[in-house]
Amino acid sequence: MDILLALLILVVGFLLYSAAQIVRARRGNKVPARTPRTRNAVDAGSDKASEPRRALQRISAVQFMEVAAQTDDILLIDLRPFHLNAPLPVSAPHVLRLRTNQLEEVLRQLPEDRSAVFYGASDLSVFMIMTSLYLRGSAPLYILHPESSREEAA
Numbered sequence: 001m002d003i004l005l006a007l008l009i010l011v012v013g014f015l016l017y018s019a020a021q022i023v024r025a026r027r028g029n030k031v032p033a034r035t036p037r038t039r040n041a042v043d044a045g046s047d048k049a050s051e052p053r054r055a056l057q058r059i060s061a062v063q064f065m066e067v068a069a070q071t072d073d074i075l076l077i078d079l080r081p082f083h084l085n086a087p088l089p090v091s092a093p094h095v096l097r098l099r100t101n102q103l104e105e106v107l108r109q110l111p112e113d114r115s116a117v118f119y120g121a122s123d124l125s126v127f128m129i130m131t132s133l134y135l136r137g138s139a140p141l142y143i144l145h146p147e148s149s150r151e152e153a154a
Contacts, residue, residue: 055140080120112137119144
């Protein structure tokens with residue numbers, strides 16, 4: 001008797017699951033309302049979609065000082081962990097200290113004609129920068145690693 005009851009429950013469960021799959025298939029490939037729109041979908045019709053992506057270059061501390069001497073409109077973004085309180089080995093007129101989870105928001109708001117240098121970026125941060133949807137513009141972006149600045153200073 002218990003085997004028949006278990007078999008009946010199994011058959012009813014299979015039928016309900018199959019019915020749910022059929023209903024889902026008949027709805028088609030509609031995107032659920034709760035799915036957020038991606039940046040690509042928003043920008044697809046705008047003129048910004050055709051703009052070139054910014055150049056992303058790795059530079060040394062000496063190269064950074066040369067770039068900073070040419071313009072005072074450069075932003076140094078310090079991505080080192082907050083528990084590291086060591087002073088910056090380079091000087092810049094504008095320094096912004098960030099956590100990795102704040103990086104995408106800053107890239108979104110970074111003016112297209114303003115250069116930025118990312119100092120102490122981890123591999124994850126570099127990947128986030130390189131794959132960001134907000135790298136439109138003409139001003140180049142630079143990555144300065146702490147190791148290269150220590151080597152240059154010695």
